[in-house]
Amino acid sequence: MASGKGHLVAGMIFALVGLHLFSHYFYVPTYLDMVIYVSLALMFSVWPDVDTKSIGQKFFYSVFFLTDCYLIYQEQYELAAYLGLLIILPILAKHRGWTHSVWAMFLIPSPLLLYPVLKGGSLDSFNLSGVPYYASALTGYFSHLLLDGKFTPWK
Ligand SMILES: [Zn+2]
Structure with a gap:
């Protein structure tokens, strides 16, 4: 099992x-x-x-804190609230439980994809601007599961 540092290096690569x-x-x-x-x-x-x-926790919550401050400063209260909701979830889980599953890999970053679409309101303004962000998040998540030996979609 990789350490937080290992995961950051793999995520970077x-x-x-x-x-x-x-x-x-x-x-x-x-x-x-x-x-x-x-x-x-x-x-x-x-x-x-x-x-x-873990290093991961410290890193993530630091980034989250800065991001949330920025969102509040930008008066993006809705986004800040959703982000906050997401942050609480892992604390409620047992370690290497659902956060290490393939469905979570697709589900957890999905607000990045869905938020601009739903925010658009109508299909005329169907907004796919979240795709690169979602893809970036998936890439990082995937590297974690792979390194932990948890990427087992066939299970
Ligand atoms: Zn892990």
Whole structure:
């Protein structure tokens, strides 16, 4: 089982490989976007372990705290509230339980994908701007499950 540091390193490697492939096949993101993508991947590469005292927990809650302050400053109260809700969940779970499952990998980052879509209101303004963020989060999450030997979709 990898440590928090191991997960961050793996998350970084996966994020950079993902970013390379993405900019090769789709478009080259701005530097700010790249920073956001890599940060998301790193956050989710340690997220499954936030239910225990770990480097991952410390890192994640620090990033969360800064992000939440920023959202509140930007008066994005709804987003801040959803993020807060998400943060509480792992504490309620037993370690290496559902946070280490494949369905959680798809479900937990899904607000990144769904929020802009639902916020759009109508189908005319169907908003897929969350896709790169969701993909970044999935990349990080996937690296964690793989490293923990928990990526077993066939189970
Ligand atoms: Zn783990």
